[in-house]
Amino acid sequence: HLKQWLHLFRAIRVKETESKCTPHSSYFKNNFSLRHHSFIFDLWEEERYTDGSKWRFLEHKGPVFAPPYEPLPNKVKFYYDGKPMKLSAPAEEVATFFAKMLDHEYTTKDIFRKNFYKDWRKEMTSEEKSIITDLNKCDFREMSEYFKAQSEARKQMSKEEKQKIKEENERILQEYGFCIMDNHKERIGNFRIEPPGLFRGRGDHPKMGMLKRRIRPEDIIINCSKDSKQPKPPPGTKWKEVRHDNKVTWLVSWTENIQGSIKYIMLNPSSRIKGEKDWQKYETARRLKKCVDRIRTQYRDDWKSKEMRIRQRAVALYFIDKLALRAGNEKEEGETADTVGCCSLRVEHIKLYPKLDEQEYVVEFDFLGKDSIRYYNKIPVEKRVFKNLQLFLENKQPEDDLFDRLNTSILNKHLQELMDGLTAKVFRTYNASITLQQQLKELTSEDSIPAKILSYNRANRAVAILCNHQRAPPKTFEKSMQNLQTKIDEKQKQLSAARKQLKAAKADHKASHDEKSRKTVEVKRKAVQRIEEQLMKLQVQATDREENKQIALGTSKLNYLDPRISVAWCKKWSIPIEKIYNKTQREKFAWAIDMAEKDYEF
Numbered sequence: 001h002l003k004q005w006l007h008l009f010r011a012i013r014v015k016e017t018e019s020k021c022t023p024h025s026s027y028f029k030n031n032f033s034l035r036h037h038s039f040i041f042d043l044w045e046e047e048r049y050t051d052g053s054k055w056r057f058l059e060h061k062g063p064v065f066a067p068p069y070e071p072l073p074n075k076v077k078f079y080y081d082g083k084p085m086k087l088s089a090p091a092e093e094v095a096t097f098f099a100k101m102l103d104h105e106y107t108t109k110d111i112f113r114k115n116f117y118k119d120w121r122k123e124m125t126s127e128e129k130s131i132i133t134d135l136n137k138c139d140f141r142e143m144s145e146y147f148k149a150q151s152e153a154r155k156q157m158s159k160e161e162k163q164k165i166k167e168e169n170e171r172i173l174q175e176y177g178f179c180i181m182d183n184h185k186e187r188i189g190n191f192r193i194e195p196p197g198l199f200r201g202r203g204d205h206p207k208m209g210m211l212k213r214r215i216r217p218e219d220i221i222i223n224c225s226k227d228s229k230q231p232k233p234p235p236g237t238k239w240k241e242v243r244h245d246n247k248v249t250w251l252v253s254w255t256e257n258i259q260g261s262i263k264y265i266m267l268n269p270s271s272r273i274k275g276e277k278d279w280q281k282y283e284t285a286r287r288l289k290k291c292v293d294r295i296r297t298q299y300r301d302d303w304k305s306k307e308m309r310i311r312q313r314a315v316a317l318y319f320i321d322k323l324a325l326r327a328g329n330e331k332e333e334g335e336t337a338d339t340v341g342c343c344s345l346r347v348e349h350i351k352l353y354p355k356l357d358e359q360e361y362v363v364e365f366d367f368l369g370k371d372s373i374r375y376y377n378k379i380p381v382e383k384r385v386f387k388n389l390q391l392f393l394e395n396k397q398p399e400d401d402l403f404d405r406l407n408t409s410i411l412n413k414h415l416q417e418l419m420d421g422l423t424a425k426v427f428r429t430y431n432a433s434i435t436l437q438q439q440l441k442e443l444t445s446e447d448s449i450p451a452k453i454l455s456y457n458r459a460n461r462a463v464a465i466l467c468n469h470q471r472a473p474p475k476t477f478e479k480s481m482q483n484l485q486t487k488i489d490e491k492q493k494q495l496s497a498a499r500k501q502l503k504a505a506k507a508d509h510k511a512s513h514d515e516k517s518r519k520t521v522e523v524k525r526k527a528v529q530r531i532e533e534q535l536m537k538l539q540v541q542a543t544d545r546e547e548n549k550q551i552a553l554g555t556s557k558l559n560y561l562d563p564r565i566s567v568a569w570c571k572k573w574s575i576p577i578e579k580i581y582n583k584t585q586r587e588k589f590a591w592a593i594d595m596a597e598k599d600y601e602f
Helices: 002-016 023-031 034-044 089-100 110-123 126-131 141-155 159-176 272-302 308-323 383-393 408-418 424-443 449-466 477-512 515-547 553-559 563-573 583-588 590-595
Strands: 078-080 083-085 178-181 184-187 221-223 241-243 252-255 262-265 350-353 361-368 374-381
Touching: 078 141, 089 110, 089 141, 159 178, 184 272, 272 308, 272 408, 272 424, 272 563, 272 583, 272 590, 308 374, 308 383, 308 408, 308 424, 350 383, 361 383, 374 383, 408 424, 424 449, 424 563, 449 515, 449 553, 449 563, 477 515, 553 583, 563 590, 583 590
Parallel strands: 221 241
Antiparallel strands: 078 083, 178 184, 221 252, 252 262, 350 361, 361 374
16 A cells, blocks of 8 residues: 555656656646556556566466366267267367367368367277278267257356356466566466367368367476465476566466467456557557658659669568558468468469559459468559569569568568667558548547447458458357347337327327327327337447458457557547447556547547
8 A cells, every 4th residue: 555655646746747757647647547546657657677677576376277078978979880989088088079069160171170080080099090980970969969958057057056156266266367576466367278179270271170289287387486486286297397587478388289389378468567568569550650651752762773672672561551461470380371471472372463444553462361361352553563563473483482582570670770669560550540540530420329339340340351350250140130130120110100109199289289198299209219219229230240240350459459549539429438348358458548538649
């Protein structure tokens, strides 16, 4: 409490002594709030380490591991070639992963089935391998029905049973879900280790169906301070390693077996360090706004350079800026997915359409981007870009690099020279945020709250399309749309009936002119008004769902859009912030909710 009051005293001093204010302290001069003073001061005013350290003291309890496998009851059978077959525990566990996904489209895909079967055989005994030789002869239906019944039973649990589970989860959260970092108790983000299962991936990922192995203590690297109480591994086990690296913010790490990538347990997005990192990211993008015209002028001039490497760099930067393409980092060793970014595009990924009559010069892109999501776009480009691309394609085969004198490192080194902290990713953040701000200005009008939220989602959708944030339509999409249409039809019938009643009430009042009939007209008018509003809300909801069924709005909202734009928009149009951000998102962007006023400009 003493520390909090010292923070408060310092805040008052900042407010009183304008000449000593840091650039970020102006917030306090206009928006001083006792309720948020501790968070804001921790974020902006606390002393920063100058040696690259992120912390001096870090203590936590380590991860929570997935529970051990529970064998199926004897009554639940697996069948091979029509006959029941008892599987060994390792083989049975992997079989249950497939059974749980039996109704999913994934299990019908050849690559998924092939990868699953290959990894499943590795878990079988030699006898099981000799018997199970064809996945098509395997019958997982009884297993699948068992898990469906279990899921239904969980839904039907009593309040007391649910409360017991809730209390246990809360106990685990309090024990493992927080750490002490320097003088702060910080919430940990993902302290539970993901259970084993089958890898899905996004798009047509070549590794879908492979077995995600169970993570054990021997796989885990713990990071904490030397003078902390170190996490204890489960009895009879040991950690792979215990480190004391205060130059990083992760608490736990391990290497997953599918992509060979390193996974981390880190602080919750609402933590002080995460909030500051977010703020810095968007401030860097705002700095780009001030010099983006100069950079654009320069890369346009570079299209005419005598050096081929400079021309390639300039054209690539044009695409990263115009299309918000990822730069395309080099893949890890062993990664088989043929995914590319701008710098790693090959000849086969583009087609050129020369100008005919009054038409424009057009470039067609078709490649697999991050997470094997297809990027397809056909765009008009400036003449010099088109002519340069023709030059880059000369005497090359389809599998040759388009930008053969460029890579991500070269590009980012050049960007650093143009602006401190500038990378290709900053362009993506800048263009996403500026697009949202422009779209909100164009689309928002003096409509109802549902209509304004539709405008917001349309603005967000424009960003998601720019960033190629796609998703498969939800499995329940058609059914949910049918249910929504049923509600709309019912509401339209109610409106028709209400209008008839209003018309009859008006006729009665015209004939009698008494006070009672006048009040009846007023009641009926309000009823019509209320039903009209309800109908409009449902219609807006239907439009919103239909437009966004294949677009993922969440990715850009969480990672590329300066949250202060959304907060300012909410304040300007009197939209409750919870209509735009859910509870988790509000915690993540607490700094922006505190900071942004309705006139904020990115």
